[in-house]
Amino acid sequence: MTIDAEFADIVADVPPPTPTGLSMPFWRAAAEGRLIMQRCGDCRQFAAYPRSVCPHCWSTHRTWEEVAGRGEVQTFTTVHRAGNAGWQAVTPYVVGLIRLDEGPVLLTQFHDDAGALHEGAQCEVVFTRVGAWTLPFFRRTT
Numbered sequence: 136m137t138i139d140a141e142f143a144d145i146v147a148d149v150p151p152p153t154p155t156g157l158s159m160p161f162w163r164a165a166a167e168g169r170l171i172m173q174r175c176g177d178c179r180q181f182a183a184y185p186r187s188v189c190p191h192c193w194s195t196h197r198t199w200e201e202v203a204g205r206g207e208v209q210t211f212t213t214v215h216r217a218g219n220a221g222w223q224a225v226t227p228y229v230v231g232l233i234r235l236d237e238g239p240v241l242l243t244q245f246h247d248d249a250g251a252l253h254e255g256a257q258c259e260v261v262f263t264r265v266g267a268w269t270l271p272f273f274r275r276t277t
Contacts, residue, residue, distance in 0.1 A: 149221035151268050158185040160199050165269045168262045170204040172239055173197045183239030204260030204271070206235040213249045233258055233273050246274040 154162050164171040172181045175189035176196030188195055211231025217223045229245040229252065245252060246261055258273040 149266055150219060151266060152270075155185075157187065161185055162268070164199075164201070165262060165271055168269070169201055170260050170262075170271055171199045171201050172235070172237065174200045181235070181237045181239045183235070183241050202235055202237045204235075205276070206233040206241075206258055206273070208232075208252055208254055208256045208258060208275075209234050209240060210254060211245065211249065211252050241271070244270070244272045246272055251275055 152158075152162065161171060172183060173185055174181050174197070175192060175194050176198055177194040178189060178192040180189065180191040181200075181202070182190050187197070189197065209232040211229055213227045213229050214222075215227045217226050217228075222228070227248075229247060229249050231243065231245060231252070232240050233243050234240050244263075245258070246263075252275060256275050257277040259276050260271045261274050262269050263272040
């Protein structure tokens with residue numbers, strides 16, 4: 136997957152993510168243009184956000200696996216007043232929830248405006264430079 140540099144300079148003052156030892160594999164993969172999720176070694180369910188135990192069966196056997204980066208819009212909204220001044224330069228922008236084909240739900244930002252989106256729309260990941268970080272944004276494919 137490629138990395139889109141659209142926001143790299145515009146929102147350079149946005150506070151960065153707060154990586155932890157648990158989430159660093161996710162951020163390293165994103166910087167390489169790959170979307171990875173934790174998967175339970177016991178029940179085989181994916182979980183969207185890094186955690187030490189499986190939210191489905193409470194197993195501690197977790198692995199990282201690359202996912203396709205495609206999914207369906209669950210809901211979305213347009214942000215007109217950014218919660219952080221660093222994002223004000225790109226308002227309005229659209230955020231929402233994507234259910235990945237593998238099952239987990241991600242909170243994400245869209246490259247599309249709200250008029251191009253609808254619940255159930257199919258989307259794909261677009262890795263986007265935001266300041267010094269690479270974040271998984273999504274764009275509509277259907």
